[in-house]
Structure formats: C-alpha cells, structure tokens
Amino acid sequence: MTTTTQQQPPANAVAKDAHWASTLERLRSRQRPTATLRICDDQAAKDALALAQYEQRTTVRTHEGDTSPEAKKALKTADTAVAKAQQAVDDASIVLTFRALERTTLDALKREHKPTEEQAEDGYEFNVDTFGPALVSAANTDGMTEDQAREFLETWADAEAGALFQAAWGVQLESRLDLGKG
Helix, strand or coil, X not given: CCCCCCCCXXXXXXXXXXXXXXXXXXXXXXXXXXXXXXXXXXHHHHHHHHHHHHHXXXXXXXXXXXXXXXXXXXXXXXXXXXXXXXHHHHHHEEEEEEECCCHHHHHHHHHHCCCCHHHHHCCCCCCCCCHHHHHHHHHECXXXXXXXXXXXXXXXXXXXXXXXXHXXXXXXXXXXXXXXXX
C-alpha cells in the first residue's frame, strides 16, 4: 500500500504568493476533461433542425438593423423554431460521455495492450485491435462494457466506429492549459 504525504509548500513560494494554499487546492481538485458523442438516427429531426437554422439565418439577414415590432416578432418566431427543432434532435439522440483517465491508468491500459511485433515495427505504442474497446469502456462514464465497446467498434460503419474511438481517445489528449505569452 502506498501512502501519500502532503508536503507544505516551500516558504519562498508562500512568500511570493500568499494564496499558494488556495491555488494548490484548486489544482488538486480539478476535474478531468470530459467529451460527449451525440448519436441521432432521426434524419427527419436533423433535417428539420437544419431547415429551422437556415430560416433563422435568413430572417436575421432580412431584418438586420430593423427594430420594428414585426422584425422582433419574426426573429423571435425563428428562434423559437430553432429551439423546438433542437429539442426534437436532443430527444431523439443518444449521448455518450467520456472522461479522461488518470495518466497512470492510461499508461497501464497501453501496457496491457502491447502492440504486435508488426504493429511495433510500424510505430504503434499499443495493439490497435484490442486497445480500442478497452479504452472506450474505461473512458465511458455511462457503463459501457469492453464487450459492448468491441461490438460497436466492429459492427458500426467505419466513420461511426471511428467517431466512437475518437471520442474516447480525443478526451485523453485534451488540454485546458494556456502557457501564456511569457
């Protein structure tokens, strides 16, 4: 069993930044990045949303600079139509959520799925055939099992399977840091 001891910040750091303890607490309590994959098979709902958005853009262009009651009403009607169409798409959609793994967990997962000799020669750091389902399952917050992830990755259309893997992999690479201009 490993125990972690929290060390006090160096005195010079505290002297430079009287709020270091607060900053340190914020750093330790950060949440890992999350990403969602939205799946909507209702083409009619997606088409209705696209049409409502088109009509909204047209209405905005038509009434640009117009502050008349008629213009305001037309804009409100267009906004309402988009909101209603978006709600229909949302209701018809399946949303899967993925969270970045802790770095040690991701590294262990890669080690568990070592590349084949041929894959290693091609520069892969993990087995592309077995790592995908394991990663999708591990990163998914909805409870997707590795067998279910494998099923989807093997049976969905190539682009959709790619999007599923990318949602799980992409969140591992997400950075919310800004190095500034120095």
